Amino acid sequence: MSSSIEELARANVRKLVPYQSARRLGGKGDVWLNANEYPIGTAYQLSADTFNRYPECQPQAVINNYASYAGVNADQVLVSRGADEGIELLIRAFCEPGQDAVLYCPPTYGMYGVSAETFGVERRTVALREDWQLDLPAIEQNLAGVKLIYVCSPNNPTGNLLSPTDLRQLLELTAGKAIVAVDEAYIEFAPHATLVPWLAEFPHMVVLRTLSKAFALAGLRCGFTIGSPEMITLLLKVIAPYPLSTPVADIAAQALSPDGVAAMRQRVQTILENRALLVKTLTECDCVEAVYPGEGNYLVFRCSAAAAVFKSLWDQGIILRDQSKQPSLSNCLRITIGTQAENNQVIAALRAFPNAVAAKEFSKEAV
Ligand SMILES: *Cc1c(COP(=O)(O)O)cnc(C)c1O
Numbered sequence: 001m002s003s004s005i006e007e008l009a010r011a012n013v014r015k016l017v018p019y020q021s022a023r024r025l026g027g028k029g030d031v032w033l034n035a036n037e038y039p040i041g042t043a044y045q046l047s048a049d050t051f052n053r054y055p056e057c058q059p060q061a062v063i064n065n066y067a068s069y070a071g072v073n074a075d076q077v078l079v080s081r082g083a084d085e086g087i088e089l090l091i092r093a094f095c096e097p098g099q100d101a102v103l104y105c106p107p108t109y110g111m112y113g114v115s116a117e118t119f120g121v122e123r124r125t126v127a128l129r130e131d132w133q134l135d136l137p138a139i140e141q142n143l144a145g146v147k148l149i150y151v152c153s154p155n156n157p158t159g160n161l162l163s164p165t166d167l168r169q170l171l172e173l174t175a176g177k178a179i180v181a182v183d184e185a186y187i188e189f190a191p192h193a194t195l196v197p198w199l200a201e202f203p204h205m206v207v208l209r210t211l212s213k214a215f216a217l218a219g220l221r222c223g224f225t226i227g228s229p230e231m232i233t234l235l236l237k238v239i240a241p242y243p244l245s246t247p248v249a250d251i252a253a254q255a256l257s258p259d260g261v262a263a264m265r266q267r268v269q270t271i272l273e274n275r276a277l278l279v280k281t282l283t284e285c286d287c288v289e290a291v292y293p294g295e296g297n298y299l300v301f302r303c304s305a306a307a308a309v310f311k312s313l314w315d316q317g318i319i320l321r322d323q324s325k326q327p328s329l330s331n332c333l334r335i336t337i338g339t340q341a342e343n344n345q346v347i348a349a350l351r352a353f354p355n356a357v358a359a360k361e362f363s364k365e366a367v
Contacts, residue, residue, distance in 0.1 A: 159294025
């Protein structure tokens, strides 16, 4: 009986709700603005031909190129299967299941909670304040047993940067007690805000990075953890022996070459221009009540009827991400900045709402 297999599973795995990734949520669209991907792909040629051999655990070309891009030493960089694996490695290295806790501040990225739950580690949440900044007094009161804190800046999904003064205070508060992981998945869109220069001062800090967003390589599955050499040595103890396949390492090294980095900066420039235009045009739509300034390649906006707007766009093949179930995000949708043509399609659909719904009903009757 299939239920007996389920009974053999760990209790926390039985209860686990897997991460609702954009891909898992489905949809049939041609305008995909729900996963913060870059809207256009870049072609790469494989240069490796040693597929009979196991890859290097930490491919040297990838590590060296990333270290030079991030302005750190090679022994401060760990490469993994996406930033998501970095999130998980920290739990594996620092949290005793059933004993230690991780703390994070919703609304934020969903994988911190999912990873903790998978390992049977307590999830302690302290909501962001109304202004989407850290609630430091509440964090301080909830630190007992916390080994690991995730903060995300620019924060997904709200888009804002966390205050550097608050981050410094958090790091001072936690020194010697807990690890602070700063998720900089979107930092290329606001490079001045990186905390990497603080690493020398705060050895209990790590920075998470990815090639999935500004580098336009979400399909590659390649991310980075930047920290002290001591931290990287620890994480290397718990990583898989061959976390990156040879083709992934090959392409990652190309994407991080000087030409690759220059192309990334060009893409960021385009996204920032398109984002400014999207903010302006979204604000002018009748069904949009508020557009929040965002620092990433996405925006959240509040609608008078988010569920209906979401559904109407979905039916037209435009897939956004509904955030209205998250704390302090009622009636909010998140939109990834697409190409200019895609953004125009969204605006046209929003301008037509709710008339688009009515027109559809009408055309059904006419058939
Ligand atoms: C997309 C995203 C990640 C995951 O990055 P991968 O490298 O694709 O695993 C991590 N953190 C945040 C905040 C993200 O939005």
